[in-house]
Structures are given as structure tokens and as C-alpha cells.
Amino acid sequence: MPHSTELEEMYGDMVTARHYEERLQEEYLEGKQPKFDISAGPIPGELHLAAGHEPAAVGVCQHLDDDDTVTAPHRPHHVAIAKGVDLKRMTAEIFGREAGLSGGKGGHMHLFDPDVNFACSGIIAEGCPPAVGAAMAADKRNTDAVAVSYLGEGALEQGGFLESLNLASVRDLPVVFVVEDNDWAISMPKERVTDVADGSRRADGFDMPGERVDHNDPVAVYEAAERAVGRARAGNGPSLIEVQVHRRMGHFMGDAQGYRPDEEIERLDRLDPIPRTEERLRAEGITDDRIETLRELATDRVEEAIEWAKEQPKPAPGAAHDDVFVDSPAGPAAAETGGDD
Amino acid sequence: MAEATEPEQTPRELTMSRAMVEAIATEMRDDEEVFVMGEDVADYGGIFDSTEGLLEEFGHDRVMDVPISETSFVGAGVGAAQAGMRPIVELMFADFFGVCMDQIYNQMAKNTYMSGGAVNVPMVLMTAVGGGYNDAAQHSQTLYGTFAHLPGMKMVVPSTARDAKGLMHAAVRDDDPVVYMFHKRLMGIGWMPAPDGPKRAVPEEPYTVPFGEADVKREGSDVTVVTLGLHVHRALDAAASLVDDGIDAEVIDLRTLVPLDAETVLESVRKTGHLVVVDEDYRSFGVTGEIVASVAESDLDALEAVERVALPDVPIPYARPLEDEVLPDADDIEAAVETVVE
Ligand SMILES: Cc1ncc(C[n+]2csc(CCOP(=O)(O)OP(=O)(O)O)c2C)c(N)n1
Numbered sequence: 001m002p003h004s005t006e007l008e009e010m011y012g013d014m015v016t017a018r019h020y021e022e023r024l025q026e027e028y029l030e031g032k033q034p035k036f037d038i039s040a041g042p043i044p045g046e047l048h049l050a051a052g053h054e055p056a057a058v059g060v061c062q063h064l065d066d067d068d069t070v071t072a073p074h075r076p077h078h079v080a081i082a083k084g085v086d087l088k089r090m091t092a093e094i095f096g097r098e099a100g101l102s103g104g105k106g107g108h109m110h111l112f113d114p115d116v117n118f119a120c121s122g123i124i125a126e127g128c129p130p131a132v133g134a135a136m137a138a139d140k141r142n143t144d145a146v147a148v149s150y151l152g153e154g155a156l157e158q159g160g161f162l163e164s165l166n167l168a169s170v171r172d173l174p175v176v177f178v179v180e181d182n183d184w185a186i187s188m189p190k191e192r193v194t195d196v197a198d199g200s201r202r203a204d205g206f207d208m209p210g211e212r213v214d215h216n217d218p219v220a221v222y223e224a225a226e227r228a229v230g231r232a233r234a235g236n237g238p239s240l241i242e243v244q245v246h247r248r249m250g251h252f253m254g255d256a257q258g259y260r261p262d263e264e265i266e267r268l269d270r271l272d273p274i275p276r277t278e279e280r281l282r283a284e285g286i287t288d289d290r291i292e293t294l295r296e297l298a299t300d301r302v303e304e305a306i307e308w309a310k311e312q313p314k315p316a317p318g319a320a321h322d323d324v325f326v327d328s329p330a331g332p333a334a335a336e337t338g339g340d341d
Numbered sequence: 342m343a344e345a346t347e348p349e350q351t352p353r354e355l356t357m358s359r360a361m362v363e364a365i366a367t368e369m370r371d372d373e374e375v376f377v378m379g380e381d382v383a384d385y386g387g388i389f390d391s392t393e394g395l396l397e398e399f400g401h402d403r404v405m406d407v408p409i410s411e412t413s414f415v416g417a418g419v420g421a422a423q424a425g426m427r428p429i430v431e432l433m434f435a436d437f438f439g440v441c442m443d444q445i446y447n448q449m450a451k452n453t454y455m456s457g458g459a460v461n462v463p464m465v466l467m468t469a470v471g472g473g474y475n476d477a478a479q480h481s482q483t484l485y486g487t488f489a490h491l492p493g494m495k496m497v498v499p500s501t502a503r504d505a506k507g508l509m510h511a512a513v514r515d516d517d518p519v520v521y522m523f524h525k526r527l528m529g530i531g532w533m534p535a536p537d538g539p540k541r542a543v544p545e546e547p548y549t550v551p552f553g554e555a556d557v558k559r560e561g562s563d564v565t566v567v568t569l570g571l572h573v574h575r576a577l578d579a580a581a582s583l584v585d586d587g588i589d590a591e592v593i594d595l596r597t598l599v600p601l602d603a604e605t606v607l608e609s610v611r612k613t614g615h616l617v618v619v620d621e622d623y624r625s626f627g628v629t630g631e632i633v634a635s636v637a638e639s640d641l642d643a644l645e646a647v648e649r650v651a652l653p654d655v656p657i658p659y660a661r662p663l664e665d666e667v668l669p670d671a672d673d674i675e676a677a678v679e680t681v682v683e
Binding site: 037100123188258259315317319320 | 380381383384385388406407408409410412413436437439440473474475476477478479480531532533534653654655656658659660661662663664665666667
């Protein structure tokens, strides 16, 4: 059970993440009125928001330090926030600004913050192998760092995931695989793509501990992650945790969700993890005033990041040609034209 | 492949996605062995509308949503095709080829040859390509060169609704594997506005557009602009504005990369002497180099000047000024034309 400061921290990250997604949704859609055009507005391209996924992020990352590695999939913001990614620079990246984490090259699906060892990838399950590699590095160097790989339940049918489980298991590597089960992979319900409703059972096939957290509760996630991260840090190998989360929004912004029953969205409203976590805080003796303060701090932090990001200059077009290599090849052609720009 | 059976135009206009779906539905009605599988192809109707409405008519058995397991379902397409069926398999974005490349490169493309022709793979691998909407490096590529490079796969890239329908009919009926690449920007999807060009009058009845026949989209005498996909429309825009500079550009839409209609390109260059090749794929080792080489090899003397307009060899960046910098547009094409005719 997390102590009350930890509970407050987790709640703070949850409300930060929720407010962040709601504000990004506004910014994203505002630029796409009256007619939705994916490439218009201050945030163009695809945008996958994670409202309803917060417990999986905060309950696990509460056990992590900057030296621990996290890889996230296409729906990364809540995990990035819980991992301590620089919120201002992340926001600037999403708005495509020069001060962004990648100078505007990556965008929302490709956030990299090496200061806290965070990375993500838009290709399903392809964050798993690099997490295994980070764990391999920790293992070889005898540090006590661990790696956590986040993925959706839809990614469980992907080779990159299953192969990573096996490699992590046979080498006893310090990895925790965290599956966020929101029941949907875009329009495909879980039961259409697998007969194994409980994804944590995948661990059985690789002889590693697997645990499912059935309700979208940060404390239950915290406890499961305490065991899994503890095992990894102690050199006892990988684990798998699956968390039932909720996709409160469309798969991406602009998804009309015609395939999804309305009752489900109403049901998820009643199960919203944020008010339920507030109940927990109250039960721990945290006052309503304190909860209000935590909410305000979160809102201010998000507003400040968005405001800052929008003030940043856009990248100079020529920057598009930099960074293909850290060490640009200097062949005769490059010398002739004066390098790679 | 059957002879071209293009009937007269009728006034009905379709978006490219409607035209593709119409061809698929007709083939499915005519042949029980044709089925569709891919991610989100059933209830969603394809993320880019490429299968919109098929579920309602054909049900979940013939319009199959499959797990996010591309190696497994692309490979299952190969196996079903070798068993004599005619699967249409959708790979949601061409960029995802990485997780299933073995099934594409080592199985689908090679089984016919490795079996000495004893086996054939009559499948269609359809996939969305292209950028221009800030989806960054993992969701914006065309990869034309990557796919056309390996022997054993035919490869088609429609630029209009009319061609999209005819090429789809031809692809499904073809006895070899066909990679059918549709540009997202051309589909006419509500949330991704298309240029005016692709939506066309499309005949109601089935017809095929034969493989290996480029289409001269605009005749001209000063310069030959060779391209495909979205950039056919960019090149036509450039040609229209070049008229003001007194330059008369011929625009050739390759339509199929494998087989490649090198003859039409060569004839045009013999007439104009100037060649500009425009490609949304990376510059090196790709379509632009291939077209220039094929002309140079056949008739070096016909070539007075050449320019390539392509994506520089960088992954596609996210932010708008960066993406605009690297993706070729009509201005880049105009500038290249002006350089070669000077
Ligand atoms: C290899 C690969 N295949 C398909 C996709 C397209 N795609 C993006 S998100 C997604 C659904 C993912 O579902 P899940 O893993 O459950 O995560 P969720 O989106 O529900 O959070 C798909 C199919 C992709 N990005 N990569």
C-alpha cells in the first residue's frame, strides 16, 4: 500500500495526465473547425489520447527512477508524465516547435527524453525489444536499473511482444511488461482477436510471473508493480502485468466510434478512475482542500506547458536535413557541397 | 492478364476509395474464392475507407478483421492464395511492412520462382502510402522503391478513381501477387481532404486497366515529367502554371511500377529531350534513379538534361515546416522543369 505522499503524487500525475489530454483534445479540434482536416491546426497528424489509462501509468512509474527505462506505444502521454518527461518540451514537440524534445521531428508518437530514459514508437509492440535491450545493458553493467515496456492488449498478438517475453525470460532480464487492456484495438474488440481474455496468462507460456489487475485502480497497480519491479531489481527476472484500463475517447481524435456501443461509454463514465482515486485519498485522511490544491497544481502545470509551447518558434525548414546521423558521413560529395546542409 | 476492356466514360463520379470498393465487391460477388482480411476492415470499413460497406454485404466470414499480427495474416494470405483462393490482404500502412517483411519478400514474392513455376500466389496486398499530413517518420512513407525492387511482385499505384477501379479488377484477377498501393491523400476520406484530380467519372460496369501501360496525362513538347500517385496531381498543377512561362510539359503517370512502361517514357523523352522524374519516395536507390537509368541505357543521346525531384534521404519529419521542406511539391517540380529546359 502506498503511503499518503505517494498517493498524492500518483493522484497528482493522474489529474495532470487527464487535464493534459482534455486540453490537447481542445487544441487539436479547435484547429480543425468547421471541417475536420487532419493536417490543419496547431497540432496536426494523428493524436491518440489516454484519458482513462492513468492508473497503469502512475501505479508502475511510482516505483521507477530516472535511470530506469520506459518504452511506450502510440498512446504515450500519461506514461511520459508519470515517468517525469519534461512536460514543456514534450508539449512543444506535440505542437511541432523547435524547443520540442526532438525539435519537431518526432511528434506525439515519437517522444524521446533520454534524461529520464523514456522513448516511444508508433509501431505496435516494437517498443518491447528495445526495453529488453535496456534491461540487457543494466544486467551486463550490474546496475540495478530496470526496464518497463508498455503496450496495449491489441499488441499481445504481435511477434515483437512474444519474442521479447521469451528473450527476457531465458536471460532473466529485469523487464516488466505492462499491458494496458482497454478492450479495443481501434475498432476491434478483444474477443475478436484472441481467445485468451486474461492477457497476463501469456506469461505462463514463458515461465514468468503474470498478474492481472482487474479494476482500473492505481493502488492495485502500485501493489502489483511493487512485486514485479522488486523482482526485476533483485535480479529475479521479468514479469508481466495486465491492467484493465478504459479508453474514454476515440482511438484517435476524429474517430467517430460508430463501432462502439453508447452504453459502454456511459458505463466508463461511472467507472472513471479519477473520482474513485479521490475516494481513496479521503479514506487516507487527505482533505478535500488538499485534493483541490493538487488539482489546481496539475491544471496550472498543464496550462503553463501549453502556453510555453505555443510561444516557441517553429523549426527552421533546413533543420529537416540534420540528425539523420550523429556523425554525418563526410565523403567526397559531402565535402564538395560543404556538408549535409 | 485479360486485354483492357475500358468502356466509354459515364458521368457518375466516385472517390478513389468508392471506386476500389466497387471493384472488390464485384470480384467478391463473382468469385466465392475472393475474400478480404486486415485490421479494422470489417466494422470500421478500413481506416482509409478501402473496405467501406463490404461487411454489410459479405459478412464477417469474407471480410475478416484479424489480430495485429501482420506476419501471420499476410503469410496466411500467401498460404490461402497458394491453396487457390484469391485473398485481398490489407496492410494498414505500408510503413508496417517491417513486422511482416519476410512473408512479403521471402514467401509471397519468391514462391513462384523457387518452385520453378509449380506454385503461384494470386493475392493482392493492398496498403496505404504517403505523407503530407504530419504523421511523421513511421506513418508517412510510400516505399515505392523498396517494394518495386524485389522481383516477383507486381506493383500498382493508382492516381485517379477510374484507374483505381480498373487496377483493382486487374489485380484480383491476376495470377501473381500484386502490391496495390493507394495514396491516403487521394482516397477522398472526409478527414483528409483530397486534391480535385482523383475524383473522376467512373464507369458502372467492371473493366480492367492493364499493367505496364503508363498514361500520358498531359501532352507537351518541351519536357517529360514522369511520376505516380499523388504527385501526378502535383505535376499537373506545375504543368498548368508552367504554361505562363511558355513551357509545355508532358506529364506521364506510370500507374504500375512492375511491370514498368519504359517505352512510353522513352518515346516522350525522344520528343522533348528533357526529363524530370518526380517521386514521393526517398531519392537514392529508387524510382527516380530507375527511370533515368532506363532512359539513359536505351537512348543516351535522346537525353539533354535530367532532374530528379524526390524526398531527400531523410526520414519524414513531423512538424509542418520540416515536412514541407522535404516533401516534393508543385513548386519543386516547376523549379526542376525550369532547370532542365534552360
Ligand atoms: C505493426 C502495426 N500494425 C498496425 C498498426 C496500426 N495501429 C495503431 S494503434 C492500433 C491498435 C492498437 O491497439 P492496442 O495495442 O490495444 O492499443 P490501444 O490503441 O487500444 O491503446 C493499430 C492496429 C501499427 N501502428 N503498427
